[in-house]
Amino acid sequence: MSSSKIDFAHGQTDPAWSGSEPLGLKLESFVPTRLHHPPPGTVPEDTLPDGVQRPKLFEHLDLPHSKLRLKNRAVVSPMCQYSANNGHLTPYHLAHLGSFALHGAGTIMVEASGVTAAGRITPQDAGIYTDEHIASHASIVSSLKTFTEGLTVGLQLAHAGRKASTWSPFYRGEHKHAEYVTKEEGGWPDEVVGPSALAYGEGWLKAKELSNQEVKDVVKQFVEGARRAFKAGYDFVEIHSAHGYLLHSFLSPLSNHRTDEYGGSFENRTRLLHEIISAINSEFPNKSIWVRVSGTDFAENAGKGESWTLEETKKLASSLAKTGMVDVLDCSAGGLVSFQQIKPAPGYQRHLAAGVSKLGIPKSELTVMSVGMLEGATPEQPGSLAEEVLQSGDADLIALARGFLGNPAWVTFAGANLMGVKPAGSPQYHRSHPHKKSEDPHRPIPRAQNNN
Numbered sequence: 001m002s003s004s005k006i007d008f009a010h011g012q013t014d015p016a017w018s019g020s021e022p023l024g025l026k027l028e029s030f031v032p033t034r035l036h037h038p039p040p041g042t043v044p045e046d047t048l049p050d051g052v053q054r055p056k057l058f059e060h061l062d063l064p065h066s067k068l069r070l071k072n073r074a075v076v077s078p079m080c081q082y083s084a085n086n087g088h089l090t091p092y093h094l095a096h097l098g099s100f101a102l103h104g105a106g107t108i109m110v111e112a113s114g115v116t117a118a119g120r121i122t123p124q125d126a127g128i129y130t131d132e133h134i135a136s137h138a139s140i141v142s143s144l145k146t147f148t149e150g151l152t153v154g155l156q157l158a159h160a161g162r163k164a165s166t167w168s169p170f171y172r173g174e175h176k177h178a179e180y181v182t183k184e185e186g187g188w189p190d191e192v193v194g195p196s197a198l199a200y201g202e203g204w205l206k207a208k209e210l211s212n213q214e215v216k217d218v219v220k221q222f223v224e225g226a227r228r229a230f231k232a233g234y235d236f237v238e239i240h241s242a243h244g245y246l247l248h249s250f251l252s253p254l255s256n257h258r259t260d261e262y263g264g265s266f267e268n269r270t271r272l273l274h275e276i277i278s279a280i281n282s283e284f285p286n287k288s289i290w291v292r293v294s295g296t297d298f299a300e301n302a303g304k305g306e307s308w309t310l311e312e313t314k315k316l317a318s319s320l321a322k323t324g325m326v327d328v329l330d331c332s333a334g335g336l337v338s339f340q341q342i343k344p345a346p347g348y349q350r351h352l353a354a355g356v357s358k359l360g361i362p363k364s365e366l367t368v369m370s371v372g373m374l375e376g377a378t379p380e381q382p383g384s385l386a387e388e389v390l391q392s393g394d395a396d397l398i399a400l401a402r403g404f405l406g407n408p409a410w411v412t413f414a415g416a417n418l419m420g421v422k423p424a425g426s427p428q429y430h431r432s433h434p435h436k437k438s439e440d441p442h443r444p445i446p447r448a449q450n451n452n
């Protein structure tokens with residue numbers, strides 16, 4: 001690839017690049033360093049200090065249907081990096097995701113990846129919309145798994161719906177139409193679709209209403225995305241049905257005004273999501289399916305009519321549990337409408353996972369993940385809030401996005417805070433912080449560290 005073809009200043013990608021050139025880095029050249037070391041992010045029984053209970057954050061979790069084992073309860077939440085080239089992941093993604101893997105995250109979810117080219121949020125989004133995309137995803141998954149044991153890696157399957165063809169945060173605001181990318185700029189404004197001909201907000205593109213047949217095609221697009229993801233080696237797929245993207249916009253009465261079998265009643269608005277889950281499960285019955293929803297539109301009090309609320313999320317959770325196909329319900333929130341009312345603060349979305357968890361659905365049917373500023377009630381206490389959420393039963397898993405961005409070694413810091421010792425880590429990072437300040441830096445390494 002000639003990098004001179006890429007206009008880095010404007011975030012344009014090189015249409016000729018296939019993403020499959022050898023990097024010169026060979027997986028088989030990796031020198032395994034882990035002999036006799038426990039997997040990063042785990043706490044072997046004999047390394048727990050006397051009198052210290054194992055934090056829930058460091059318990060493994062076996063998922064209900066796939067039986068996939070997650071080595072701890074800390075999940076890297078999917079994060080668009082706007083750094084893909086025509087949907088292909090790049091070495092950037094390995095550096096970005098590798099840092100979380102090396103430092104003991106139990107599970108990494110790779111960013112929202114478009115199941116169609118027009119289903120990407122921005123031209124720099126990751127994609128899984130052709131068989132050619134499998135290669136770069138497979139490289140990332142196999143690399144991560146080569147240098148960290150016990151890591152589970154998933155892919156978030158996405159369709160941006162009426163929020164497609166927009167600028168990434170790096171370029172928004174520099175353009176005449178800050179709300180969308182024109183055709184001349186590499187966007188696809190004519191292919192922006194939704195359940196109804198409505199826009200996200202003022203200045204945004206009005207979606208083209210999908211025909212009944214086109215809705216059915218969306219099911220196939222997600223199944224194809226799942227097929228490619230599993231071929232690339234992912235352990236699970238998460239269906240992105242949150243943040244105002246296509247599937248969320250079918251769920252909410254604010255964005256779905258359809259009169260066919262995909263609009264109107266709760267059953268009709270949730271039909272597309274159910275059809276996608278069933279179709280993926282019927283092709284891949286042993287594979288793990290996760291679903292991300294916005295637990296609320298945060299628009300109940302906006303005076304704009306019926307919205308998607310926690311009550312509907314709870315109903316959806318019960319119906320998903322009944323299918324026996326979904327391992328994890330990932331409870332995020334918002335993103336559907338420009339008039340949402342959110343007050344971000346530590347644990348600001350916790351009540352949504354808690355509401356679902358309180359339904360008492362057996363863990364053998366569905367597990368629940370919470371996300372939203374869970375890195376710590378204060379910066380000095382990494383892991384304390386996450387542990388409290390898990391201990392209270394509000395969630396079975398904790399996802400962090402910005403917390404991991406700010407501190408890829410968050411799991412290590414959380415372990416040190418919760419147990420007084422570091423969990424196992426990668427041997428190459430043996431001498432990393434946190435250390436106890438009072439200790440001699442050349443001291444013999446305590447047992448829990450000795451195991452990493």
Ligand SMILES: Cc1cc2nc3c(=O)[nH]c(=O)nc-3n(C[C@H](O)[C@H](O)[C@H](O)COP(=O)(O)O)c2cc1C
Pocket residue numbers: 077078079080081111112156240242243292332371372373374375399400401402403
């Ligand atoms: C840089 C960035 C990119 C994100 N991209 C995605 C994404 O691809 N898919 C998704 O569902 N959420 C995405 N999110 C939302 C996060 O996954 C997460 O739900 C949200 O940031 C709240 O968690 P936090 O407080 O731990 O950051 C993104 C967030 C950030 C900060």
